[in-house]
Amino acid sequence: MTVASPYARELARMPVTTRVETLAGSDTHLWEYGASGLDEAAREAATTAVVVVHGFRGDHHGLEPVIAQLDEPGMRIVAPDLPGFGASTPLAVTHDIDGYATWAKALVASVRAQSPAARIVVIGHSFGSIVVSAALAGEGDGGALEADDIVLINPIAAPALAGPRGFMTRLAIGYYRFSAAVPEKLGFAILRSGLVVQIMSSTMAKTKDKGLRRWIHDQHHRYFSAFANRSVVLDAFRASVSHDVSEYAARIHAPVLMIAADRDDITPVAAQYSVQKTIPGAELVIIEGVGHLIHYERPVEAADAIRSYLARS
Template structure:
């Protein structure tokens, strides 16, 4: 992926929240910072999943935690791993890091649910909200209902099987590759190879089987739609035309629920906007933040 902007070296900090040793990467802006973005990754991912978007936004200071139980962050010891509890991580980091109320909150996929739940409960804490591939309809009701039920059975089986066997099922390279192929829409072999490599490297970085099933259950039960009417923060929705986890009509219906929302539909892309169209997404984010000055 040599045609992408250069990698930005972050600094890493550790924070304690509900028993989790929470690891956070902060990518400093190149030159004077145009603002701060706190970015929340999706299900089974970690901070690596947002790397291309970070690279395409060099003018911003970007903070990316590994959600508890994923990547380098340990699991909660006193709470369930669901969108509502993950939203409390945002408040803990906002306080610990002293993030200003001029900052932007961004979430991708499952991270869009987490970010939206926080924004609904904490009006004014962030100046802008950006949701990439937002989850606009329950997975058990939409076009992916059958697949979602099969996936729920897969995660349940992985949790119930004897330890080594259960982990082998959940970390199966074959299953991870099937996920990558099913979600990918890019016809570019280099991009598809990058997606497969990223998922092979980081999709199995979960702390244990229980947290994986808990987080998945939340990802197919909860939606941004549940809380959108309570959100007053200016919001940008970046939507994939071919996203099986959120139809275009469903995304327009979601946008109408917000007090202030812009929607951008990217043609020819599905649920992997952050991998397949990071440059376009970054330009949309930059334009949105410039048009909606903080405060």
């Protein structure tokens, strides 16, 4: 039984269109939110274009609670499924940081071409924060990603093994290694295990609201295992634990807003401040009482921080 979204009313007010673009070899499925994405003329007239890059193993649904709070006149919001996840087909190359950075640059370039007068804002959550940062630093093909403003939500600001729950990361590495070692069919089934998804969801959720926790678990069970094949998810996992934003911070020159959490099990707050100091002019907002699921538990505060930043930037 599907659990109703606490943000369904806001989402229902937003027009949504879907389309497919071939980017870096991936037939990338895109969801566009707001009246400025309805057709070619509306896209061309958009004053702000927001590109949203979700985290590891998720799809575009994950950031919908934040998207639902951002609808404004003239704003075009583009939310793709990462290549190999959700409805998008895999990349033509390995699903490593270079591959995803190349794809991100192609995506943003496409959005810019369709909305030539728009302010380009790129939002990356969790693994998406690594992808966006790598693209900004010029990793992958095609130079550096060009955008007017960057927002990183729950940025992975330090190596995952150095996080508050490095032991949990080591367990995850063992889990993925075992899934890679067994025969393909068994490995695929292990990767999609509902028990593992439930453990992950229960560990990351910090809210004591039972209804909200139930919805978060439902979201993870519905969307966390939508990946094309075993190779994609294993390659993406290696990329997610082998890189972090701090690796690219000194080469990021776009204006950046970081939205972090004081109870994040993956990145300690001290590492967030360290990365903020490394990125010239970066701003950091810490949301208290939440962990790695700001997009589910505190999307209103995240959206408020984004709107305030864009108004000042």
